[in-house]
Amino acid sequence: MLHLNNSYLGTSALRRPDWTIIGGGIHGVLLARHLLDTQVATPKTLRILDPNPWLLDNWKRMTARIGMTHLRSPMVHHLDGDPFSLRTFVNRFKNSDVAMQQNDVKLFIEPNNRPSLALFNAHCDEIIEQYDLQSLHVQTSVYKVTQLQENAEWWVHHTHGTRCTDKVVLATGRALAIKPDWAKHAEIQGVRVDHVLGEHTNIDHFQSGSTLLVTGGGLTAGQTALMLIERGFKVIMASRHSIRSEAYDSDPGWMGPKYLNRFWRSSYGVRRSMIRKARNRGTVTPEIFIQLRAAQTACKLSIVRASVSAIDVVTPELMIVRFSDGSKQVIGGILLATGLETTRPGGELINDLINSMTLPIGQCGFPAPGASLEWAPGLYVSGALAELELGPTAPNISGARMAAERIVLNERQKSMRLKQECDTSGQVRTAYAV
Numbered sequence: 001m002l003h004l005n006n007s008y009l010g011t012s013a014l015r016r017p018d019w020t021i022i023g024g025g026i027h028g029v030l031l032a033r034h035l036l037d038t039q040v041a042t043p044k045t046l047r048i049l050d051p052n053p054w055l056l057d058n059w060k061r062m063t064a065r066i067g068m069t070h071l072r073s074p075m076v077h078h079l080d081g082d083p084f085s086l087r088t089f090v091n092r093f094k095n096s097d098v099a100m101q102q103n104d105v106k107l108f109i110e111p112n113n114r115p116s117l118a119l120f121n122a123h124c125d126e127i128i129e130q131y132d133l134q135s136l137h138v139q140t141s142v143y144k145v146t147q148l149q150e151n152a153e154w155w156v157h158h159t160h161g162t163r164c165t166d167k168v169v170l171a172t173g174r175a176l177a178i179k180p181d182w183a184k185h186a187e188i189q190g191v192r193v194d195h196v197l198g199e200h201t202n203i204d205h206f207q208s209g210s211t212l213l214v215t216g217g218g219l220t221a222g223q224t225a226l227m228l229i230e231r232g233f234k235v236i237m238a239s240r241h242s243i244r245s246e247a248y249d250s251d252p253g254w255m256g257p258k259y260l261n262r263f264w265r266s267s268y269g270v271r272r273s274m275i276r277k278a279r280n281r282g283t284v285t286p287e288i289f290i291q292l293r294a295a296q297t298a299c300k301l302s303i304v305r306a307s308v309s310a311i312d313v314v315t316p317e318l319m320i321v322r323f324s325d326g327s328k329q330v331i332g333g334i335l336l337a338t339g340l341e342t343t344r345p346g347g348e349l350i351n352d353l354i355n356s357m358t359l360p361i362g363q364c365g366f367p368a369p370g371a372s373l374e375w376a377p378g379l380y381v382s383g384a385l386a387e388l389e390l391g392p393t394a395p396n397i398s399g400a401r402m403a404a405e406r407i408v409l410n411e412r413q414k415s416m417r418l419k420q421e422c423d424t425s426g427q428v429r430t431a432y433a434v
């Protein structure tokens with residue numbers, strides 16, 4: 001049985017559906033580019049809703065804050081369609097002073113030909129400009145998504161009004177890390193404890209030259225420690241495990257059938273445990289590993305293999321940190337750099353959708369949208385919300401590409417079915433143009 005959107009009935013004109021992408025990060029922008037490239041959407045029918053003033057704001061802010069110089073992912077992972085687009089971009093701008101030339105930072109480093117952050121960002125900016133994506137961005141925050149009846153339009157309620165749309169894509173990013181209890185206690189005593197990837201994090205309040213505690217033993221913690229050392233601080237890194245080096249955050253086999261075939265044959269419960277096992281959580285890239293060792297040797301960094309038990313606050317700039325191994329250290333400030341939460345992201349917006357529409361979820365609470373990523377007719381997920389379908393790399397750039405390809409493929413297949421239906425009945429009521 002074919003369901004037709006009410007607004008399309010009674011017209012023979014081909015009409016393209018309206019698309020609304022919620023979230024203008026890596027996932028939202030890559031999808032927007034792909035929808036336009038494949039002509040599944042047009043600039044007239046597509047909008048990206050995000051409260052930040054610019055697309056990719058979160059990405060740029062967070063990666064700059066931790067002093068990231070190179071991506072962990074290889075050269076072929078970016079926002080464009082052609083896998084070698086970054087290389088072509090470099091060749092085209094080789095002799096110009098595009099912002100990708102950053103002091104003495106190499107454009108690509110090994111292993112895996114990983115691009116510099118400046119190069120990656122300059123390439124992103126070019127794509128945004130080429131497709132004029134900034135003009136499709138509406139600076140607003142979505143607080144509710146509703147549908148009056150099944151297969152009708154979606155109502156996207158945001159802080160500046162309501163957008164009525166045929167297709168919605170939830171590309172809202174990942175959940176933030178939860179503050180441990182010891183950090184909350186320290187905050188009550190007047191100490192500022194931010195997560196380095198938090199929205200309003202600031203490191204300007206630290207007294208120059210002081211010793212700072214960085215919690216976490218992964219890439220974000222490692223890069224943060226090195227950035228602080230570069231700025232003249234001494235750093236104590238508290239990590240529950242020894243610092244390990246891994247090129248990727250999961251085996252590259254997860255980007256293709258090697259591991260995904262078995263994943264797709266498994267139940268959602270098993271998929272969650274496969275994701276957990278597959279992630280190289282708490283690992284750093286080889287060059288960061290070497291830099292951390294060098295900082296240790298130079299006595300600028302000490303790594304404590306324990307977790308924090310408590311903070312004794314003398315003043316907000318003078319504290320004693322007590323570790324689970326019984327040791328203590330004097331510190332002048334704290335920065336959390338533990339990984340992001342592994343619980344379902346999206347907060348009330350997603351909770352509300354699940355409850356009001358009884359959308360399918362796995363035992364872990366994440367969406368179970370099926371292979372098409374269409375969680376309900378016309379409602380798609382991308383990013384961390386698509387983990388139960390795309391596996392451990394779902395939140396990454398490669399996951400954004402996988403999601404975009406599936407969404408477009410599904411829309412094309414649906415529109416072909418729709419056209420066929422119209423043709424066989426001999427009565428063309430309506431169809432999407434693709």
Ligand SMILES: Cc1cc2nc3c(=O)[nH]c(=O)nc-3n(C[C@H](O)[C@H](O)[C@H](O)COP(=O)(O)OP(=O)(O)OC[C@H]3O[C@@H](n4cnc5c(N)ncnc54)[C@H](O)[C@@H]3O)c2cc1C
Pocket residue numbers: 022023024025026027028049050051052056057058059062063066068070071072073077140141142143171172173174197220349383384395396397398
């Ligand atoms: C420091 C760091 C380094 C990373 N390095 C790599 C790497 O090298 N390679 C790789 O593949 N991956 C990397 N990742 C992982 C991943 O690619 C990034 O986290 C990426 O930013 C995820 O994109 P996103 O669009 O899902 O999320 P985000 O970039 O966070 O974007 C989500 C957007 O949604 C918006 N939003 C949220 N809720 C709403 C709402 N209710 N209404 C409107 N808008 C909303 C937010 O404002 C935000 O702009 C890295 C991640 C981090 C944190």
